[in-house]
Amino acid sequence: xxxxxxxxxxxxxxxxxxxxxxxxxxxxxxxxxxxxxxxxxxxxxxxxxxxxxxxxxxxxxxxxxxxxxxxxxxxxxxxxxxxxxxxxxxxxxxxxxxxxxxxxxxxxxxxxxxxxxxxxxxxxxxxxxxxxxxxxxxxxxxxxxxxxxxxxxxxxxxxxxxxxxxxxxxxxxxxxxxxxxxxxxxxxxxxxxxxxxxxxxxxxx
Amino acid sequence: xxxxxxxxxxxxxxxxxxxxxxxxxxxxxxxxxxxxxxxxxxxxxxxxxxxxxxxxxxxxxxxxxxxxxxxxxxxxxxxxxxxxxxxxxxxxxxxxxxxxxxxxxxxxxxxxxxxxxxxxxxxxxxxxxxxxxxxxxxxxxxxxxxxxxxxxxxxxxxxxxxxxxxxxxxxxxxxxx
Numbered sequence: 001x002x003x004x005x006x007x008x009x010x011x012x013x014x015x016x017x018x019x020x021x022x023x024x025x026x027x028x029x030x031x032x033x034x035x036x037x038x039x040x041x042x043x044x045x046x047x048x049x050x051x052x053x054x055x056x057x058x059x060x061x062x063x064x065x066x067x068x069x070x071x072x073x074x075x076x077x078x079x080x081x082x083x084x085x086x087x088x089x090x091x092x093x094x095x096x097x098x099x100x101x102x103x104x105x106x107x108x109x110x111x112x113x114x115x116x117x118x119x120x121x122x123x124x125x126x127x128x129x130x131x132x133x134x135x136x137x138x139x140x141x142x143x144x145x146x147x148x149x150x151x152x153x154x155x156x157x158x159x160x161x162x163x164x165x166x167x168x169x170x171x172x173x174x175x176x177x178x179x180x181x182x183x184x185x186x187x188x189x190x191x192x193x194x195x196x197x198x199x200x201x202x203x204x205x
Numbered sequence: 206x207x208x209x210x211x212x213x214x215x216x217x218x219x220x221x222x223x224x225x226x227x228x229x230x231x232x233x234x235x236x237x238x239x240x241x242x243x244x245x246x247x248x249x250x251x252x253x254x255x256x257x258x259x260x261x262x263x264x265x266x267x268x269x270x271x272x273x274x275x276x277x278x279x280x281x282x283x284x285x286x287x288x289x290x291x292x293x294x295x296x297x298x299x300x301x302x303x304x305x306x307x308x309x310x311x312x313x314x315x316x317x318x319x320x321x322x323x324x325x326x327x328x329x330x331x332x333x334x335x336x337x338x339x340x341x342x343x344x345x346x347x348x349x350x351x352x353x354x355x356x357x358x359x360x361x362x363x364x365x366x367x368x369x370x371x372x373x374x375x376x377x378x379x380x381x382x
Contacts, residue, residue: 002273002275004271004272004273004274004281005272005273005274005281005282006272025283029287066284069278069280069284069285069288070284070288070289073288073289073290073341076341076351077289077341077342077343080341080343080347080351081341081342081343084343084344084347085342089342093341093342097287097288097289097340097341100287101284101287101288102284103287104282104283104284104286104287105282105283105284107282107283108272108281108282108283108284109282111272113271113272113273116270116271116272117271120267120271136206136211137267139211140211140214140215140218140264141264141267141268141271143211143212143215144215144218144219144222144264144265144268145268145273147215147216147218147219148219148222148223148275150219151216151219151220151223152223152226155223155227172365175365175369176369176372176373176376179220179248179252179369179373180373180376180377182216182220183216183373183377185216186209186212186213186216187209189212189216190207190208190209190211190212190213191208193208193211193212194208194209198208198211199207199208
């Protein structure tokens with residue numbers, strides 16, 4: 001089973017509709033371009049980090065978790081920027097990036113997958129004239145989430161079988177037999193969908 | 206879109222996610238850990254063609270954006286689209302599409318490998334490097350230099366993806382993009 005980034009809770013941000021949080025995130029992103037005062041940026045970063053505890057009840061661990069994912073990049077930016085453009089420019093870029101990443105992660109931490117998917121479905125409805133089918137997109141998202149553990153299990157089975165036969169199992173030697181089984185699995189799933197009237201759903205109004 | 210198209214798109218989105226979950230491939234002389242994930246971009250283009258391959262990558266990015274950490278290293282959520290590597294991610298659907306376009310009708314290894322190089326590496330880097338430069342405020346050449354660290358690993362992945370595609374098209378003839 002796959003788990004999302006969502007951390008259950010009942011805080012102000014958890015109860016805030018996902019669509020509102022996403023719009024706020026876009027506004028923060030646009031607003032950040034206009035701010036070039038380092039002191040103001042630092043203050044904003046503190047506010048965003050503090051809102052993890054104050055408005056979401058998450059504490060500081062998720063802030064670090066979000067930062068850790070870009071740590072290598074941050075080091076690279078500091079190195080390149082400090083050498084080429086000076087320390088202040090480096091600090092500005094890093095702080096601006098941290099604000100954006102922390103805000104974006106905060107939305108993910110406080111929004112359920114189902115709520116985010118509902119926003120996406122509503123957003124995609126605008127593209128219906130272009131042939132986009134929102135309900136079908138939602139179905140494909142659910143199918144992907146189901147297929148990840150299924151494919152992982154196939155990959156593990158193949159590697160276990162190879163180890164049992166004394167083959168030195170690696171990604172390279174396992175991928176052809178695994179993919180053959182994954183394709184057969186995909187055929188079985190599409191036959192099952194067809195048998196349940198998926199193609200008729202395709203043309204239904 | 207038929208049931209088979211739908212399932213193949215979701216299958217390659219999920220496969221690319223699983224490639225990111227597998228332990229990283231050790232590549233000599235390269236300090237950064239190389240995961241097999243970007244091989245999914247090439248495989249999607251080679252195996253299910255440009256349109257479905259591109260949509261598979263788009264679907265994966267959509268699922269990631271919704272808050273499921275399916276990228277290598279357990280990364281996910283909206284934050285990955287705010288980070289410096291966002292450009293690379295945007296390059297995935299385009300890269301898979303271009304790989305599929307160039308690989309159309311090809312069966313021998315050389316054109317398939319060339320398709321992987323152009324789509325899976327060329328297009329992805331062309332989207333990724335300006336993204337790094339833009340978000341981190343460093344110059345494009347510096348960003349390109351930093352990206353060069355991933356090149357040996359990506360070349361190996363292109364080779365593996367080609368070998369897999371050649372073998373699999375023989376093992377599974379029903380699959381013609």
